[in-house]
Amino acid sequence: MNVYLDNAATTRIDPRVLKAMMPYLSEKYGNASSIHALGQDNNLILEQTRAAIAGLLKAETSGLLFTSGASEANNYILRGIMSANKAKGKHLVVSAIEHPSVLQTARELSRAGYELDIAPVDADGRVDLKALKKIVREDTALVSVMAVNNEIGTIQDLEAIAQIAHAKGAYFHSDIVQAIPYLRLDLKKMGIDACSLSAHKFYGPKGIGASYVRPGIKINNLISGGEQENGRRAGTYNLAGIVGMGTALELAYKERSVYLKDVKLLRDYLWKSLKKEIPEIKLNGGLKYRSANNLNIRFGRIEGEAILMDLSLRGIYVSTGSACSAHNLKSSSVLSAIGLADYDLNCNIRFTLGRFNNKKEIDYTVKNLKKTVARLRAFSPVK
Ligand SMILES: Cc1ncc(COP(=O)(O)O)c(C=O)c1O
Structure with a gap:
């Protein structure tokens, strides 16, 4: 056995997800950026999937950008928001139990001249809210705390953390990779300004994820050299992966x-x-x-x-x-x-x-x- x-x-890919992806790996192979019909038909599917994913997360469609996974999304959001918001401040706060794609990125930023504070957690892995209140400052640009920890499964009080960040005018980012399908997240209601997700954690394909950054927040690119995603991320769209992620997310919410x-x-x-x-x-x-x-x-x-x-x-x-x-x-x-x-x-x-x-x-x-x-x-x- x-x-x-x-x-x-x-996770193992759900057979229904695989089935939804298959046409985009075979007969519907057009590049979603191409101007001819094979491309434009796929562009329609791409944008429909973007809207559906944003709808499920209660987020604004134009803030959702497809990435190669959550490691890229975390790098993009931390590096992009910190470098584009220096006028607000150069202070960054992350929790002590973040995934390495957040924690190591934050450490690299601190070596590059940003100021980093690590928020402590209690014995259950929950962020100490009193300590966090003292750490967040007027010049804090971003607070990043994951929704559910990947090692010990701790669920954070995201709404309380968002309030602490917002009280000082900082943005709040959450790595929500391990929360799906277990938590129902309403980004708007919870005060989550930015988040990262990855399809392979909820019965979707590997190599596809998304970053969400609320429209209006300044952010610099991580990957340049193409006009995809309105010039915000270069690289040919992984349409089969995107369709797979959309289907997997829909099933995760439904079931x-x-x-x-x-x-x-x-x-x-x-x-x-x-x-x-x-x-x-x-x-x-x-x-x-x-x-x-x-x-x-x-x-x-x-x-x-x-x-x-x-x-x-x-x-x-x-x-x-x-x-x-x-x-x-x-x-x-x-x-x-x-x-x-x-x-x-x-x-x-x-x-x-x-x-x-x-x-x-x-x-x-x-x-x-x-x-x-x-x-x-x-x-x-x-x-
Ligand atoms: C909490 C968390 N964040 C980020 C990642 C990275 O995701 P990806 O594999 O899509 O890069 C993982 C898993 O690897 C994770 O568990």
Whole structure:
């Protein structure tokens, strides 16, 4: 049996999404910027999809720009807004648990002359709002806090954070990659001025995402050299990907109850079974503000990498550390930010469930994990 429990790294494409994409990979191959009919027919589809995505997010259509994914969108928004709004100030604030495409970009900006402050989080990974209030200043141009954390699933109070940013006239950006399909976001109502998303996290294709920047906000280009996106991003449109992302987002919104109910039931069942079957385990972060699909568990006395490899041999796929880029065996800065001791930083496994999982798979996982843990602990030098 193969069990895929790494849905925060990527999801399997929904067959309905693939079907919607196929014509744009075959007979409808025209470049959406071409003036002839094959191009213009596709341009219509492109703009219809843009409007549909913006409509679902309750955003203004003209602010939505297609990118190669969320890493590009995060880079574009941080670099583009900071460099275009120097008159407001050169101060940038990001949370301590941001994805590297935000955190490393912010650090690079600080090396290039911008001022950076990192907002601390509590033991659940939630931004400390009191501390944030003190950090945001009159010269803060941008505050960036993700909606849902990719490692521990923490859901932030985005409305409160937006208010704190806006009180000082700063823009608020949120990386909403892991929030879809689990949260219903209304960008306008929540005060989100800019956001980034990525289709492959919600059963769409890889290599396509979007950035949203509320019209009227000044932003500089990241990729130049073409007139696509009204001159805001160069590069031929990935229409098949765009159509796939539109279809996936529509399904995510329409079928949200599946994620909220069925995935959460399975996730809770996994946690209950693990607690019953395996001693010396702890949940990293709390359950209250956690995305319905996530468990991040600390296994006393054994290394996460060893557990991951053993499970992989048994056909069970999970992740450890900063799981979007798990080649990097550095310990997790997210777990460090929520207060884990150094000796606990390498004993963790992230399980992220999805709509294609079932109870049989969870039983198989618990049964095998029990064996894996017992075997590894028998060799552990830490008693
Ligand atoms: C929270 C978060 N932001 C950004 C990204 C990067 O997305 P992409 O793979 O589309 O570049 C990921 C995952 O890799 C993520 O989990």
